[in-house]
Amino acid sequence: GAVVSQHPSRVICKSGTSVKIECRSLDFQATTMFWYRQFPKQSLMLMATSNEGSKATYEQGVEKDKFLINHASLTLSTLTVTSAHPEDSSFYICSARDPRVLNYGYTFGSGTRLTVV
Amino acid sequence: RKEVEQDPGPFNVPEGATVAFNCTYSNSASQSFFWYRQDCRKEPKLLMSVYSSGNEDGRFTAQLNRASQYISLLIRDSKLSDSATYLCVVNEDDYKLSFGAGTTVTVRA
Numbered sequence: 001g002a003v004v005s006q007h008p009s010r011v012i013c014k015s016g017t018s019v020k021i022e023c024r025s026l027d028f029q030a031t032t033m034f035w036y037r038q039f040p041k042q043s044l045m046l047m048a049t050s051n052e053g054s055k056a057t058y059e060q061g062v063e064k065d066k067f068l069i070n071h072a073s074l075t076l077s078t079l080t081v082t083s084a085h086p087e088d089s090s091f092y093i094c095s096a097r098d099p100r101v102l103n104y105g106y107t108f109g110s111g112t113r114l115t116v117v
Numbered sequence: 118r119k120e121v122e123q124d125p126g127p128f129n130v131p132e133g134a135t136v137a138f139n140c141t142y143s144n145s146a147s148q149s150f151f152w153y154r155q156d157c158r159k160e161p162k163l164l165m166s167v168y169s170s171g172n173e174d175g176r177f178t179a180q181l182n183r184a185s186q187y188i189s190l191l192i193r194d195s196k197l198s199d200s201a202t203y204l205c206v207v208n209e210d211d212y213k214l215s216f217g218a219g220t221t222v223t224v225r226a
Contacts, residue, residue, distance in 0.1 A: 006160075034214070043121075043204070043218040044161070093160050095214075106214060108160040 002028050002098035006109025013084055013116055021079045021112045023094030029074035030096035034106070035067075038091040050077040050094075084116040120144060123205050123217035130195050130224055137191040138220045140205030149208035150181055150188050154201045155219065161204055164190075195224045 003026040013019050023033055031052045036044040048069055049057040056069035068080040081088055094109040123140045130136045142150075150167035165172065167179040167188050178191040192199055205217035 041218075043216040045216075046213065091158070106163070108162070111160045113158070 002096070002107040004094065004096050004107045004109045006094050006112060008112055009110055010113045011115070013114070015085055015116055016083055018080055018082045019084055019114060021081075021092055021094075021114075023077045023079070023096075023109050025075045025096050025098075028096075028098045028100060030077075031074060031099075033071060033077040033094055033096045035069065035077075035079050036093045036095065038093065038111075044093065047079075047092075050079075052077075081114065084114070086116045089114055089116045119217075120209070120215040121205055121207050121217040123220045125218060125220060127221040127223050130222070132195055132197060132224055132226055134195050134224075135191065135193050136195055136222055137189060138203070138222075139187050139189045140217050140220075141185075141187045142205075142207045142215070143186070144207070144209050144215075145183075145186060147207045147209050150179075151206040151208070152177075152179055152188075152190050153204040153206055155204055156201050161206075164203070192222070195222075197224050197226060200224045 005024045005026050007022050033050040035047045037047050038044045046059050047062045050069045050071040052071045052074050058064045071077040091111050091113050093111040095106045097106045121142050128136050152164040153161035154164045155161040165174045167181045171180045176193045180189045200223050202219040202221050204219045207215045
């Protein structure tokens with residue numbers, strides 16, 4: 001099945017620094033990838049849709065200048081949390097759907113647990 | 118109103134029991150429906166898609182009721198390894214997924 005690789009799995013950073021998270025589709029090309037955030041005991045919330053070769057589409061309330069998304073190739077999307085603050089501490093997950101498989105659902109990366117201290 | 122709502126549980130059941138729970142969705146134009154399983158501090162993993170006619174995968178049975186806008190998941194002969202949070206996921210259009218907050222199931226020996 002489709003495999004999505006996400007790195008790092010865990011990161012601790014100081015307040016004010018930036019953190020980059022990578023999401024790769026390993027065995028398929030993904031023109032679109034999705035970035036979610038999940039706070040404890042809450043559902044996944046879509047942050048933005050990453051489009052290869054064009055600007056990302058951000059959900060309402062998500063600051064595009066704070067969460068920079070780059071989708072430079074058909075297999076890689078990156079999310080950079082700029083000037084991170086403790087309230088940005090969360091579980092960030094990317095996902096993509098293998099276009100070769102209809103109605104199969106989405107494959108998720110293993111997630112990145114970000115802790116800002 | 119949330120787009121996808123689930124009973125958070127927890128459902129605490131003994132091994133071998135049957136457990137079932139529902140999920141309601143608000144967008145009548147929703148196209149696809151899924152159940153995902155999420156273990157503590159891990160990413161969601163697809164458990165099964167939900168088809169209009171209902172479908173079964175081993176001990177898991179999913180049903181869709183479009184008229185009442187809900188889907189259900191039934192787990193028969195529960196195993197300890199079934200303990201997890203089950204996420205109801207609705208595909209509203211070509212790409213947007215909406216997630217329920219999850220239903221926690223704990224199977225005890």
